[in-house]
Amino acid sequence: MTTTIDNGVNVQALLDARGALVDAPAAAQFTWKASSTWKHGVHSQTTIQNYFGLGEEQSHKTESVFDADHPEVFAAEDNGITPIEYLLVGLTSCLTAGVASVAQNRGIQLRSVEATVEGNHDIRGILGADSDVRNGFNDIKVSFNIDADASREDIEALVAQSQKRSAVFDALTNPTEITVDVA
Amino acid sequence: MLERGEVANSWRHERWDSLRLLTPNWLSRLPGLRYDGDDPDGYMTTAEVVAFIARFAASARTPVRTGTTVTALRRVEGGYRVTTDHGEIEARAVVIASGACNQPAIPAFAGDVPRGIEQLTPSTYRNPDGLADGGVLVVGASATGLQLAAELRASGRPVAVSVGEHVRMPRTYRGRDVLWWMDASGVWDQRYDEVDDLTRARGLPSPQLVGTPERRTLDLNALAADGVELVGRWASVRDGHALFSGGLRNVFSLADLKLRRMLDGFDEWAKAAGVDAAFDPPERLAPTETPRSPRWQLDLRSGEIRTIVWATGFRPDYRWLDVPVLDAKGRLRHRGGAVASPGLYALGLPVLRRRKSTFIHGIEDDARDVIEDLAAGLGPTQAQTPRPRVATA
Numbered sequence: 001m002t003t004t005i006d007n008g009v010n011v012q013a014l015l016d017a018r019g020a021l022v023d024a025p026a027a028a029q030f031t032w033k034a035s036s037t038w039k040h041g042v043h044s045q046t047t048i049q050n051y052f053g054l055g056e057e058q059s060h061k062t063e064s065v066f067d068a069d070h071p072e073v074f075a076a077e078d079n080g081i082t083p084i085e086y087l088l089v090g091l092t093s094c095l096t097a098g099v100a101s102v103a104q105n106r107g108i109q110l111r112s113v114e115a116t117v118e119g120n121h122d123i124r125g126i127l128g129a130d131s132d133v134r135n136g137f138n139d140i141k142v143s144f145n146i147d148a149d150a151s152r153e154d155i156e157a158l159v160a161q162s163q164k165r166s167a168v169f170d171a172l173t174n175p176t177e178i179t180v181d182v183a
Numbered sequence: 184m185l186e187r188g189e190v191a192n193s194w195r196h197e198r199w200d201s202l203r204l205l206t207p208n209w210l211s212r213l214p215g216l217r218y219d220g221d222d223p224d225g226y227m228t229t230a231e232v233v234a235f236i237a238r239f240a241a242s243a244r245t246p247v248r249t250g251t252t253v254t255a256l257r258r259v260e261g262g263y264r265v266t267t268d269h270g271e272i273e274a275r276a277v278v279i280a281s282g283a284c285n286q287p288a289i290p291a292f293a294g295d296v297p298r299g300i301e302q303l304t305p306s307t308y309r310n311p312d313g314l315a316d317g318g319v320l321v322v323g324a325s326a327t328g329l330q331l332a333a334e335l336r337a338s339g340r341p342v343a344v345s346v347g348e349h350v351r352m353p354r355t356y357r358g359r360d361v362l363w364w365m366d367a368s369g370v371w372d373q374r375y376d377e378v379d380d381l382t383r384a385r386g387l388p389s390p391q392l393v394g395t396p397e398r399r400t401l402d403l404n405a406l407a408a409d410g411v412e413l414v415g416r417w418a419s420v421r422d423g424h425a426l427f428s429g430g431l432r433n434v435f436s437l438a439d440l441k442l443r444r445m446l447d448g449f450d451e452w453a454k455a456a457g458v459d460a461a462f463d464p465p466e467r468l469a470p471t472e473t474p475r476s477p478r479w480q481l482d483l484r485s486g487e488i489r490t491i492v493w494a495t496g497f498r499p500d501y502r503w504l505d506v507p508v509l510d511a512k513g514r515l516r517h518r519g520g521a522v523a524s525p526g527l528y529a530l531g532l533p534v535l536r537r538r539k540s541t542f543i544h545g546i547e548d549d550a551r552d553v554i555e556d557l558a559a560g561l562g563p564t565q566a567q568t569p570r571p572r573v574a575t576a
Binding site for chain 1: 348416418419421426428429430436437440443476511
């Protein structure tokens with residue numbers, strides 16, 4: 001009767017961590033870090049390798065480098081995606097990771113998970129052309145196309161639960177205190 | 184039994200005027216006392232609840248010491264010392280039955296709300312006449328928030344409701360009260376040690392229900408149809424603006440999906456029990472409609488909102504409890520009512536022993552189990568020792 005499903009997520013490790021961290025909230029405090037360098041024009045390069053968590057400094061296996069620029073329609077060189085597009089990368093990858101994890105936990109075998117995300121942005125805000133227009137996205141739409149051994153209702157529940165537990169969904173839908181200072 | 188005020192004190196003094204019990208009369212029963220009026224499908228008013236509980240207190244000959252406030256409970260050799268404003272009592276065993284709803288749970292940013300906006304809680308709200316004319320922001324979309332929003336909207340005021348995670352329920356399903364289904368299908372008898380995620384179950388908000396003579400379903404679609412504005416969960420106050428979550432759509436999806444699962448469960452139970460034909464055919468509610476572009480901020484200094492009603496739930500008050508039995512979040516640590524200190528017990532907390540633990544009819548089974556355990560703990564010398572006392576703060 002037992003069928004083994006494998007979406008490649010080690011849910012047991014996550015559940016164990018959850019159990020362990022209930023009584024060790026200090027170990028649950030993570031700090032994610034990035035450093036960026038201005039290149040030229042609106043082109044910058046951001047590198048990420050280290051972070052803090054479980055009470056000590058941690059390191060990714062390799063350093064990742066991200067170029068951000070503006071496209072040619074903004075009269076820039078387009079050496080990379082625009083900063084606001086990085087938010088879309090974060091959102092869709094976070095929700096997709098959530099879908100895989102929740103599916104694993106609920107015993108649902110995934111065959112494919114595709115997502116498209118569109119952020120609607122009125123650039124009159126950042127250009128200062130209209131003070132009534134905000135700088136950021138007006139709204140964001142994510143569409144999932146999921147092939148899995150599950151009913152449509154169960155798939156909808158996966159997607160709803162992945163939003164409920166998503167770091168980036170929360171970071172984008174709720175305000176966050178940000179401090180920017182000059183060293 | 185110690186009672187800070189009178190029997191049924193919070194029902195006498197801490198409820199708004201229009202409130203009726205969410206439980207239908209036929210289900211409102213206490214040990215040895217059943218509803219015997221002529222409206223079994225109705226819902227008691229607060230005055231009727233007070234009379235019902237007073238009747239129980241009289242018929243059960245409960246030795247209630249009214250007007251006695253417990254100010255401290257300490258562990259002493261062989262039991263506990265209960266300090267009250269009328270002296271001290273020693274007891275080998277104590278049952279904490281002071282409930283889960285002693286203090287309104289209000290977010291810290293309430294302190295950042297501009298002066299000039301009146302802030303009320305369900306304990307201080309009585310009726311719309313007590314409020315300034317003008318807009319009301321009701322925070323919270325469980326039973327209380329929805330009921331107060333509907334009542335305030337009906338008074339002609341502009342009303343917005345800030346909606347976080349909630350439990351959606353129709354008042355009736357397939358011709359029966361939805362709580363009939365909870366009862367009959369066995370959901371309510373599910374024990375605390377059978378529930379998947381007990382912490383979550385104990386933290387669930389009250390279902391979106393109202394007890395009206397018309398047995399009306401009060402959900403967010405009904406409120407929106409009445410002209411109530413729905414906004415996301417209130418996240419913070421910045422520069423005098425309330426900022427709401429942009430995740431409104433998902434809290435609707437979560438509640439709609441859970442509702443569907445609950446109704447599926449009722450249908451499956453009816454089929455398995457062979458009683459499916461006895462009811463109207465299965466029905467499904469329309470999904471909760473998301474407003475076209477829900478506001479995610481509101482200027483609290485504009486005068487649009489004159490009153491805020493915090494329907495954000497309650498927390499227990501254990502300031503009098505000098506026994507180290509609370510967890511880091513201030514919740515009582517207990518296993519099915521047996522508190523983590525010998526001879527100390529609790530009753531009347533969410534999913535204490537069963538899903539029905541906080542409903543009036545839920546106390547009987549819980550009390551029997553807890554008192555059995557308590558009596559066993561007192562051992563064979565029970566007859567010579569003072570009788571256990573139940574403390575309510």
